Amino acid sequence: IEQQYIRNFCIIAHIDHGKSTLADRLMEKTGTVTLREMKEQLLDGMDLERERGITIKAKAVAMRYKYKGREYELNLIDTPGHVDFQYEVSRSLSCCEGAVLLADAFQGVEAQTVANAFLAMEHDLKIIPCLSKIDLNHARPAAVIEEMEQTLAIDPDEVQAISGKTGAGVEELLAAIIETVPAPVGSREDVLQAMVFDSHYDKFRGAVTYVRVMNGTVKKGDKIRFLRGETTHDVTEVGQFIPTPRATDELCAGQVGYLICNIKSLELVNIGDTVSIPGPDAAKPLPGYQEPKRMVFCGLYPSDGQDFEQLRDALNKLRINDPSFVFEPETSDALGFGFRCGFLGLLHMEIVQQRLEQESDVDLVQTAPNVTYHIINKKGQEVEIHKPQDVPDAGEIEEFLQPIVRVSLLQPSEFIGPVMQLCTERRGVQVRTEYLSPTRAMLVYDLPLAEVIYDLHDKLKSATRGYGTMDYEIRDYVPADLVRLDMLVNGKRVDALSIICNRADADRRGRAVVKKLKSEIDRHMFEIAIQAAIGTRVIARETVKALSKNVTAKCYGGDISRKRKLWAKQKEGKKRMKSIGSVDIPQKAFMAVLETG
Ligand code: GDP
Ligand code: MG
Numbered sequence: 001i002e003q004q005y006i007r008n009f010c011i012i013a014h015i016d017h018g019k020s021t022l023a024d025r026l027m028e029k030t031g032t033v034t035l036r037e038m039k040e041q042l043l044d045g046m047d048l049e050r051e052r053g054i055t056i057k058a059k060a061v062a063m064r065y066k067y068k069g070r071e072y073e074l075n076l077i078d079t080p081g082h083v084d085f086q087y088e089v090s091r092s093l094s095c096c097e098g099a100v101l102l103a104d105a106f107q108g109v110e111a112q113t114v115a116n117a118f119l120a121m122e123h124d125l126k127i128i129p130c131l132s133k134i135d136l137n138h139a140r141p142a143a144v145i146e147e148m149e150q151t152l153a154i155d156p157d158e159v160q161a162i163s164g165k166t167g168a169g170v171e172e173l174l175a176a177i178i179e180t181v182p183a184p185v186g187s188r189e190d191v192l193q194a195m196v197f198d199s200h201y202d203k204f205r206g207a208v209t210y211v212r213v214m215n216g217t218v219k220k221g222d223k224i225r226f227l228r229g230e231t232t233h234d235v236t237e238v239g240q241f242i243p244t245p246r247a248t249d250e251l252c253a254g255q256v257g258y259l260i261c262n263i264k265s266l267e268l269v270n271i272g273d274t275v276s277i278p279g280p281d282a283a284k285p286l287p288g289y290q291e292p293k294r295m296v297f298c299g300l301y302p303s304d305g306q307d308f309e310q311l312r313d314a315l316n317k318l319r320i321n322d323p324s325f326v327f328e329p330e331t332s333d334a335l336g337f338g339f340r341c342g343f344l345g346l347l348h349m350e351i352v353q354q355r356l357e358q359e360s361d362v363d364l365v366q367t368a369p370n371v372t373y374h375i376i377n378k379k380g381q382e383v384e385i386h387k388p389q390d391v392p393d394a395g396e397i398e399e400f401l402q403p404i405v406r407v408s409l410l411q412p413s414e415f416i417g418p419v420m421q422l423c424t425e426r427r428g429v430q431v432r433t434e435y436l437s438p439t440r441a442m443l444v445y446d447l448p449l450a451e452v453i454y455d456l457h458d459k460l461k462s463a464t465r466g467y468g469t470m471d472y473e474i475r476d477y478v479p480a481d482l483v484r485l486d487m488l489v490n491g492k493r494v495d496a497l498s499i500i501c502n503r504a505d506a507d508r509r510g511r512a513v514v515k516k517l518k519s520e521i522d523r524h525m526f527e528i529a530i531q532a533a534i535g536t537r538v539i540a541r542e543t544v545k546a547l548s549k550n551v552t553a554k555c556y557g558g559d560i561s562r563k564r565k566l567w568a569k570q571k572e573g574k575k576r577m578k579s580i581g582s583v584d585i586p587q588k589a590f591m592a593v594l595e596t597g
Pocket of ligand 2: 019020021
């Protein structure tokens with residue numbers, strides 16, 4: 001197909017604004033799938049979803065569409081919906097020339113509408129603004145168009161009204177995509193240069209690499225090289241998703257499709273990498289490449305110590321599918337042998353954990369997650385900190401740095417007060433306030449990531465009766481007055497319970513955590529002291545009283561020698577447990593330190 005008849009675009013929207021429904025309708029209108037196939041496929045997809053615990057959908061669909069007597073190739077590239085995968089969104093956008101921007105005709109402009117629209121503008125994409133779900137009875141199109149104009153400087157005359165449900169406006173949208181989104185530029189004769197924007201792992205065929213060809217051509221039998229990954233492979237198949245994978249003869253400049261090269265692990269396939277040819281004639285790497293940034297770490301332990309090797313196997317297997325999470329063995333006095341794992345963000349952490357539990361039989365204990373800190377030591381070296389236990393003694397720290405994010409919060413104006421208070425409590429610094437309309441406002445704050453990831457979203461929802469939405473992007477690492485707060489159980493530091501927090505909050509957090517631990521730890525045969533400490537300084541204490549119940553009560557009177565034996569045992573037990581600090585700490589307690597933020 002000639003380049004002038006190709007259009008590459010994505011759909012961007014706040015969650016639930018109708019992206020998937022519209023995508024299905026586009027596939028149907030272009031005859032890519034029939035209604036019957038779509039239903040079947042949907043079911044397949046759900047099975048897979050259940051099996052793998054994450055949404056698996058075609059991430060790039062090639063559609064053929066006849067318009068004014070010409071056949072066009074319309075490539076719809078899917079973008080992940082969550083901020084954890086923002087880098088992947090930006091790589092997907094760099095493969096498109098246009099973006100269909102949806103705003104729900106009732107809900108209006110939300111945080112991710114704004115974030116995604118700005119991202120698309122940064123990538124110089126032609127934006128086709130649309131009101132979605134116009135079939136809704138309570139749609140308020142005029143107000144939503146005004147919000148789009150106010151926040152995103154969108155020309156009201158350009159806004160199209162569509163419904164993925166009824167199909168209204170979908171043909172007009174296809175026409176607009178063809179008429180207004182520029183055809184890709186780039187030369188078929190040049191040396192191969194293609195962007196890797198996604199990948200998935202196929203049990204039978206290995207890595208399937210999703211590419212947008214910028215220049216040149218790639219076909220079966222070619223030798224290709226990943227320029228950043230610095231590995232060379234033979235191409236065994238090229239093709240497109242229509243919407244299931246279908247082999248084609250070649251992929252040319254401007255086209256979107258997949259490569260299969262007999263690669264046994266996704267670790268070799270880096271999103272954002274450039275595919276070219278081996279040797280000195282290779283094309284230049286495309287700009288914008290980044291290593292995945294693991295912003296959140298937690299410990300994962302088998303709840304039964306026996307399962308350690310099983311957990312390692314499961315982690316290895318998962319990493320073949322998802323190279324953006326990392327792990328390394330660690331030991332904890334409290335939990336034994338396990339792994340410290342790094343994730344792109346909190347949702348990514350949940351996805352990985354869910355998959356681990358589904359795909360292997362290991363029962364997991366997870367420690368409280370923490371963000372990645374940086375410490376500049378007295379020698380002037382900057383080191384990454386992935387867990388509280390790694391924080392050196394205060395005397396060795398020159399500077400303690402934490403990641404800051406810029407958060408956009410959108411809500412009806414009446415909730416501005418409570419939302420501002422929420423952000424201030426979390427050490428937010430206000431950047432600006434914007435009115436989208438007389439009744440909706442956007443607050444922009446810089447906040448420590450640590451204050452955002454755990455529950456800011458939930459707190460925002462409750463502060464705004466569910467109407468608030470938020471989005472954030474990582475800004476920078478900045479110095480902060482942070483300390484490592486340790487928890488001692490009967491005088492012994494429980495490494496997995498340490499947290500990093502602001503010095504000013506340490507007293508309050510310390511008191512809250514020991515209180516919470518007291519409520520989580522059952523009474524034992526002996527007294528348990530629970531303390532919070534910074535270095536050697538204890539700042540809070542609670543006591544779990546010993547069980548007063550006399551064990552001999554179970555003996556129903558009777559045999560005195562048996563009673564004596566029990567007393568002796570009980571005494572011995574008391575001593576042993578106390579001396580090694582062997583207190584049963586329930587698994588819940590390891591997450592309890594979070595809820596006291
Ligand atoms: P996504 O999260 O952006 O992919 O949104 P979905 O396409 O999954 O849609 C979210 C919800 O809105 C679903 O319950 C859909 O059935 C519903 N929905 C999507 N499009 C329309 C539409 O055009 N009209 C109506 N009434 N509902 C819609
Ligand atoms: Mg969806």
